[in-house]
Each structure stands twice: as structure tokens, then as C-alpha cells.
Amino acid sequence: MHQVKMFVQLSDPELVSKLAKLEVLKKFQLVYANEFEPWEAQVAQSGCDIALVELEEFNEQGYNTLNDTDALSHVEFLFLSKGKPNPYLDKLMRDGAGFHCRAPYDLELISETLQDSYELFGEASQSSKAVESSDLDQFGLLVGSSKSMHKLYRTIRKVARTDANVMIIGESGVGKELVANTVHIAGDKPQAPFVAINCGALSPELIDSELFGHVKGAFTGAHRDHQGVFDQAKGGTLFLDEVTEMPLDQQVKLLRVLESGEYRAVGSQQVKHADVRIVCATNRNPQQAIDDGIFREDLYFRLAHFPIRVPPLRDRGNDITGLAEHFLAYRNAQELSHKRIATDALSRIAAYNWPGNVRELKHTIERAMILADDVIKAEHLSLGESVSKSDSNSVDIPTGVSLEELEKAAILKNLEENAGNKTDTAEQLGVSVKTLYNKLEKYSQD
Known part of the structure; x- marks a missing residue:
């Protein structure tokens, strides 16, 4: 068990003498307060896990010092006081600072509290990992250090500076839109528009309008002109997500635009010229979709000048735990927290198959952060076990x-x-x- 550091600020000689007899204090690496600066600033700079502080006076400035330096989130306090009401001390306790013991002091209780704290911090430091930074390599919006991801980076870099239409193929949750966005920003016009549309989430009656726009009065409810995504993405990249889910009638119209470079807004006679690079994505096997009759083969060849396959998370080796730590580090930074992750939790993450890929992992870490206090443990991970094996075959x-x-x-x-x-x-x-x-x-x- 690692040595736990404790900051000590005591002023009453009699209390010092009594506490010095506690065997538990010998387990700590003690850091004593000096007389030259406020103890609040000292504890914030000490790097200690626990602070044993005898309070005589405590004011708003002291509270703000602890709060502004984030000491309240990573130091556990044991305050000793004569019991005089203090609103700022009460506020500290409501913020979850730790414990407050009032005189006359129960030395046995103080000893037990310090022992519990010692075991908690010693065990947490030994069996969990502090996560304040990410170890993963990055290219564009993608992160990962595995060979499969570096191969993906090299592929994107080669195709990004061409005009070829790109089809991204991969399971749900692997990050196909991030790949599409990275293709865009790695190209020659990263400042141009990037517009994404999910072809499978649109009502069939509205796809023409969403793609090509409409003019006022074109149909019931068309109260004003509307720019379609071909207009919105002009000069940039149009990302068609789940393109194999587009109805066949609209696939014909999209094919016509790709072949002629021309389109009309719904209800308009004005011919417009398409000036976009098409990047599309699907979680289906394109050939299977063609064989099933739900995706046109001629459209596939128009869209897939350059197909890119994104590896599933289960094939990315150490990226699995690396991404878990990456998401935790970023949430810690956003929330100004210092949550750790237990080694048994990382082991469980590494052993899981992740059918929902990176999206599932990200959501799992976010849920675990909500459930965990200071350390994410295996019990905080929800890994698709809501239905037991015995129940899965009976409905x-x-x-x-x-x-x-x-x-x-x-x-x-x-x-x-x-x-x-x-x-x-x-x-x-x-x-x-x-x-x-x-x-x-x-x-x-x-």
C-alpha cells in the first residue's frame, strides 16, 4: 500500500500531545503547516490526500482559496473545532469536504476515522489509476494508437486531398462521422462547410426537400424557401450517413445529380450545379444491400470511388482501455474533477466485446462517472448485462x-x-x- 500524505495544522499544545499518541499517525507521511502563510493555501499546494486541521477561525477568503484551487475535490478534511457556529465551515461540509469533530474530542473515533481514510486512499492509489491525460495518438478528430488506426490515418491522408467520393463502411458506433469529418479537414478546403445528413432518419416525403431544398409554396407547409444540403455544403463536403437506407426513388434522383452535376429545388424550375464532395457511410455490407435489392449498384459505384473500412473496437487492442482513459481524462477536465479508474474496471473493459463499439464505450464511461464517487470500479460499469443469459431465451x-x-x-x-x-x-x-x-x-x- 502506498504512503498516504497528510497535512497537519494544530495549534493547541494539549491536543497535539494527545493526538501524538495515536498509532495510526505513524502510517502517514506527515506534512506540517508553517506559520508564514494561511493554512488554506498550504494545504492546496501540499499534494496531500488528507488534511487534519484544528479550526479557530475560518472566513470567506479561506473558503474561496480552497474552492478556487480545487482542494475540496481531491483532499479529504478532518476538522477539529470548539463548536462555535461558522457559516463557511458549514458550507465546506455541505460541499462534501469530509468530517468535522467538535470538542470534547473522542480520540478513539478520530483514530478510527484516520484509519479508514488511510485504507481508502492507500487502496485507491494502489488499485486504481489517476487519469488526467490521454495517451492515444490523434489524427484529425480520430484518436487511437493501434496499428489498425494508424493504417486508417494513412489511408485518410492519401484520399483527403483528392476529389474522389468516399464511402465509409463500418459497424454502428465505430465513429464513421468522425472519419468523414477528418477526411474533410485533412483536405484542401478545411474551412469550407461540412454538412451531415442521416438518410435513414428522414421521412421519405421530405428527402427531396432536405437534399435539394424547396421554394415557398412548393407543397403544403412550405411557407418559405428552404436550402437543401447540396446548397448548404456548397464548396465543401456533404456527408450522407446510412446512405443504404435511402428509399430507392431518392437513390435514382441522387444518382442523376452525381451523373449530371445538376439539380432543382422542389417546386423550382431553376437548375443548380452541385459543388460538393460526397462522403457517405453505411453500417451494412454494401454488396449485401445490393443483393437484397435495397441499394442500387450503379449508385454504389458512383459513391464508392474510394471505400474506407473502419475497424470495430474489438479489433483495436489496447485502444480499448486507452479510449476509456481518454474519455475519463476529458470528462475530468470538463468537470474539474479528479476521478480515477480501478484496475479491475480496466480489466473488465478490456475483456468485453463492445458490440456498440466506441459509442458504447463512451456512454459507459459517462454513466460510470455519474455513479462513482472518486474511483470508477467494475460495479459501476454497465456492459449489456441487463438481460441474463437464462432470460435471453425466454420471453x-x-x-x-x-x-x-x-x-x-x-x-x-x-x-x-x-x-x-x-x-x-x-x-x-x-x-x-x-x-x-x-x-x-x-x-x-x-
């Missing part, structure tokens, strides 16, 4: 309910669980986004 199905009603309940329940995300819902249900939209439209008419 309670009520009798007397039609298949259509069961299907509707399953769709609406999954949609709710995915916060309305239709692409993720369709993927979980094993149907196309178009099928999901058709089902939802039918339910809205019932």
Missing part, C-alpha cells in the same frame, strides 16, 4: 394478442428505448428503415 408472450399487435408493441418499445432513433431501432429489429417508416405511418393512421 413472456401474452395469449389472446394478435401478431400485428405484438409487432406494434415491439416496434414502439424499441423506438422508445432508442430515444426515437429510427436507424438504431430498425437495426435492432432486423428490418430496413424504410420498412420501419411504413409501419409507423400505418400506426399513425390507426
